[in-house]
Amino acid sequence: MVKFLEKMFIVEGILFGIIGLLFIFNPTSSLITLTNITGILVIALGIVSLFKQPRSIVVGIVNIIFGIGLISMPVQSINLIIAFYGAWSTVKGIYLLIVALKQSGYRDTFNIVYSCLIIILGVLILFNPIVSFVSIPYIIGTYFLISAVCELYIGFKI
Incomplete structure (x- = not known):
């Protein structure tokens, strides 16, 4: 199991590094691609929820409509993606901080x-949504590069 986790962290680190470089060297296309991929994933989530949870038909339909909106209007949807990414990063960071502080008395x-x-x-x-709109591809790229280094560190540390 440890070898599997080690390999997964290393693979994740390499993928994060590639994604980070793409965002830094091709920011506009990467941001639009991220919006389109998010739209596709939301549509898939809507379709799955229609079949897996028949009682939540409304949620599935809303997800599908939202996903179509993301794909059909990627430039206009970027602000929404930026806000979501900011909230997700904040929540993930808080979670990781709590985990790091609670690790059996060990402070890493x-x-x-x-x-x-x-x-x-x-x-x-x-x-800073306006500044974020211009700089978000670079911030996302930097985030993925930092995450890549950390994932590789964890992968080789296990």
Whole structure:
């Protein structure tokens, strides 16, 4: 099991590194592609919820309509994706910070610093939407590169 986790962290780190470089060197296309992929995933989620949970037909239909909106209007949807990404980064950073602080009395400075950086990036994205619109591809790229380094570190540390 440990070998599997080690390999998964390493693969995830490599993928995050590639995604980070794509966002830094091709920001506009990467952001529009991210919006389209998000739309496809939301549509898929809507379809799955229609079949798996017949009682939540309304949720499935709303997801499908929302996904179609993301795909058909990617540039207009970018602000929504930016806000979601900022909120997601903030929540993930808080969660990782709590986990790092609770690790059986062991204080891992690296994970604490990493968590704090994610929280700071998330809050900056949420509270500076105009600046975020211009700089979000670079922030996302930097986030993925930092995550790549951390995932590789964890993968080789296990």
